């Protein structure tokens with residue numbers, strides 16, 4: 001039985017997992033040129049390290065814009081599934097986007113929240129949500145009904161498989177450890193943008 005069915009898994013009893021391991025698990029399930037937007041810092045570093053697909057977009061610099069960007073892509077390309085990978089600290093900076101996702105209700109959008117309770121990339125300061133906020137409860141209250149904590153790795157796999165079927169926007173929250181990302185994305189915004197546009201077939205030419 002999955003956490004979605006039981007509703008018993010919360011931030012307090014979900015297993016603490018590893019972001020790179022879960023990122024690889026998620027990417028290995030992508031077979032249909034799904035777009036993946038990696039949040040500032042560690043989320044996109046581990047996405048980069050999991051294989052540089054042209055359908056990946058690596059967010060540099062701005063906290064909180066991963067989900068809004070993914071929402072825009074999902075609305076623009078409704079035939080393509082879009083996945084946002086966002087850190088808890090960045091989500092806290094832009095919580096309102098959850099209500100926008102719920103209101104627009106794209107059938108092809110999956111949001112993954114990496115909850116380590118810290119702003120890891122800037123020195124591991126605790127986030128204000130570290131002790132008290134439950135991002136799944138927040139997402140549900142914002143109107144994203146298909147929101148769940150991943151109890152463990154197997155549950156994460158099941159939740160991803162279910163989310164990729166589409167039909168409604170969904171959110172998966174995962175508690176993660178404080179291990180640093182395993183690589184660093186090449187910091188070349190123009191190349192990142194150009195390659196992503198080609199990956200989404202909105203711009204012709206060879207891969208940058």
Ligand SMILES: Cc1ncc(C[n+]2csc(CCOP(=O)(O)OP(=O)(O)O)c2C)c(N)n1
Pocket residue numbers: 039040041042043061062063086087088089090091116118119120121122
């Ligand atoms: C508006 C804004 N404020 C602060 C920063 C500095 N900053 C960059 S990443 C980051 C922490 C991101 O935390 P989270 O999204 O939880 O990811 P983690 O570092 O834990 O992987 C901060 C504070 C920024 N880039 N933009």
